[in-house]
Amino acid sequence: MSRLSINQQTVKQLSLPELIRACTAVGVDAVGLWREPVAEYGLVRSAELFTSAGFSVTSLCRGGFFTAADPADRRRAIQDNRAAIDETAALGAPVLVLVAGGLPAGSRDLRGARAQVVDAIAELAPYAAERGVRLAIEPLHPMFTSDRCVVSTLAQSLDIAEQFPVAQVGVCVDTYHLWWDPDLDAGISRAGERIAAYQLADWTTPLPAGVLTGRGQIGDGCVDFPAFTEAVLATGYTGPIEVEIFNDELWKRDGAAVVAEIAARYPACVGTAS
Amino acid sequence: MSRLSINQQTVKQLSLPELIRACTAVGVDAVGLWREPVAEYGLVRSAELFTSAGFSVTSLCRGGFFTAADPADRRRAIQDNRAAIDETAALGAPVLVLVAGGLPAGSRDLRGARAQVVDAIAELAPYAAERGVRLAIEPLHPMFTSDRCVVSTLAQSLDIAEQFPVAQVGVCVDTYHLWWDPDLDAGISRAGERIAAYQLADWTTPLPAGVLTGRGQIGDGCVDFPAFTEAVLATGYTGPIEVEIFNDELWKRDGAAVVAEIAARYPACVGTAS
Numbered sequence: 001m002s003r004l005s006i007n008q009q010t011v012k013q014l015s016l017p018e019l020i021r022a023c024t025a026v027g028v029d030a031v032g033l034w035r036e037p038v039a040e041y042g043l044v045r046s047a048e049l050f051t052s053a054g055f056s057v058t059s060l061c062r063g064g065f066f067t068a069a070d071p072a073d074r075r076r077a078i079q080d081n082r083a084a085i086d087e088t089a090a091l092g093a094p095v096l097v098l099v100a101g102g103l104p105a106g107s108r109d110l111r112g113a114r115a116q117v118v119d120a121i122a123e124l125a126p127y128a129a130e131r132g133v134r135l136a137i138e139p140l141h142p143m144f145t146s147d148r149c150v151v152s153t154l155a156q157s158l159d160i161a162e163q164f165p166v167a168q169v170g171v172c173v174d175t176y177h178l179w180w181d182p183d184l185d186a187g188i189s190r191a192g193e194r195i196a197a198y199q200l201a202d203w204t205t206p207l208p209a210g211v212l213t214g215r216g217q218i219g220d221g222c223v224d225f226p227a228f229t230e231a232v233l234a235t236g237y238t239g240p241i242e243v244e245i246f247n248d249e250l251w252k253r254d255g256a257a258v259v260a261e262i263a264a265r266y267p268a269c270v271g272t273a274s
Numbered sequence: 275m276s277r278l279s280i281n282q283q284t285v286k287q288l289s290l291p292e293l294i295r296a297c298t299a300v301g302v303d304a305v306g307l308w309r310e311p312v313a314e315y316g317l318v319r320s321a322e323l324f325t326s327a328g329f330s331v332t333s334l335c336r337g338g339f340f341t342a343a344d345p346a347d348r349r350r351a352i353q354d355n356r357a358a359i360d361e362t363a364a365l366g367a368p369v370l371v372l373v374a375g376g377l378p379a380g381s382r383d384l385r386g387a388r389a390q391v392v393d394a395i396a397e398l399a400p401y402a403a404e405r406g407v408r409l410a411i412e413p414l415h416p417m418f419t420s421d422r423c424v425v426s427t428l429a430q431s432l433d434i435a436e437q438f439p440v441a442q443v444g445v446c447v448d449t450y451h452l453w454w455d456p457d458l459d460a461g462i463s464r465a466g467e468r469i470a471a472y473q474l475a476d477w478t479t480p481l482p483a484g485v486l487t488g489r490g491q492i493g494d495g496c497v498d499f500p501a502f503t504e505a506v507l508a509t510g511y512t513g514p515i516e517v518e519i520f521n522d523e524l525w526k527r528d529g530a531a532v533v534a535e536i537a538a539r540y541p542a543c544v545g546t547a548s
Contacts, residue, residue: 108498143417145454156456180419182430209483224382
């Protein structure tokens with residue numbers, strides 16, 4: 001269980017103290033956090049809570065959303081990402097996950113939007129590095145390209161990350177977004193030390209309307225987690241393995257029971273590799 | 275309008291004679307057909323109907339669904355695809371569109387399923403060629419990988435197609451499935467003479483539950499049709515441009531009005547390229 005981290009969005013029905021109790025009950029002492037619930041509980045108070053419980057915060061979600069038609073909007077996004085970097089540092093988390101943003105409203109200029117992402121990261125990477133925060137570009141499944149993330153494949157995220165020092169910019173490898181890719185093995189192998197975060201969720205169908213909240217509990221779908229994890233660990237990745245699931249059914253259940261179910265399924269999912 | 279073809283699934287509320295009338299009213303004389311409504315109307319009767327109206331049938335949908343755990347099921351799929359090839363020939367259509375099939379139930383073996391697709395095409399390609407039918411492998415959007423089509427990118431479909439003579443096996447390039455791909459331009463350029471069919475549908479969000487019937491009317495979404503079409507035509511592609519949309523809202527409307535709307539929007543969508 002030493003590498004397992006529970007992303008709080010998986011059990012967003014839990015308060016931060018409840019999350020700590022649910023994790024502790026099953027021997028987990030690492031969590032991924034989101035900005036909004038942290039802000040609600042209080043940034044300093046959240047940091048103290050996890051520190052005093054002996055927990056590590058493995059990542060903060062999320063920065064990004066860089067794409068906008070209006071330069072003033074892009075500037076506001078940069079400012080907001082600076083704040084996200086500050087929060088990541090305050091929580092002692094090593095990684096801020098970046099979701100690039102989709103096409104600006106009414107735009108069909110995918111190439112232009114992708115260029116905006118590179119420009120924004122170029123501006124933010126040194127700021128993050130000064131604060132000990134590594135940026136992790138997360139490619140999202142291509143069904144989110146238009147409205148959420150114009151970075152859609154691992155290869156594409158590496159094309160961006162490799163323009164920056166490896167200590168400053170990596171990628172977030174999420175099974176849910178990448179499992180389908182015929183070039184996955186080559187991509188993971190190429191990623192190597194660029195892997196800044198590794199997240200698990202399963203792929204299940206049918207997808208719900210809007211598709212955002214259809215991620216499956218690990219083991220419920222068709223992702224080959226042992227093979228995927230073996231490939232990631234073969235790169236030398238020694239970081240946490242974070243379970244991040246958005247699922248309406250899981251959110252309706254008792255959060256502690258969901259955490260316990262993840263912990264119970266985790267060994268079989270990741271296999272002997274971890 | 276000389277290259278525009280209306281795929282009948284776009285206006286499945288229309289009978290075959292109604293489809294001919296709706297197309298004729300706006301100067302369109304080409305259609306893509308589906309096996310089920312053709313069987314219902316009668317294969318020979320359908321062929322005679324379109325021939326006597328001076329229409330060309332640009333493609334038949336669809337063969338494929340090769341992936342199965344049980345060898346007997348795979349054998350049945352091959353037999354059914356032979357029938358689909360015969361039907362394509364009987365309709366005088368040059369192309370049978372192949373949708374590979376998803377993961378077999380309970381399977382997580384994507385590599386194995388993809389190998390089954392190659393095996394099936396190897397068996398079918400000579401049979402099709404003898405009957406004057408070209409097979410068109412259609413990569414489907416990665417949101418369909420698990421339940422519908424393990425061929426998810428243009429590059430992957432070309433990796434398969436290129437194992438066979440160009441006259442026997444090509445690819446179906448559909449804007450809906452491929453627009454998001456960062457390697458799209460390279461893929462289209464590489465495809466060259468392998469492009470056996472070119473289909474249009476737009477990408478709109480939010481996606482409906484199940485995601486199958488959320489394709490947008492051309493012009494309603496974020497696909498850059500002029501650029502996409504220019505790239506396809508730059509390969510030397512001289513075939514039809516088929517509009518194939520699955521959309522609950524379009525199916526509720528008067529089918530002839532939908533065909534007229536497509537014809538009205540088509541010139542701006544494909545730009546000066548065609």
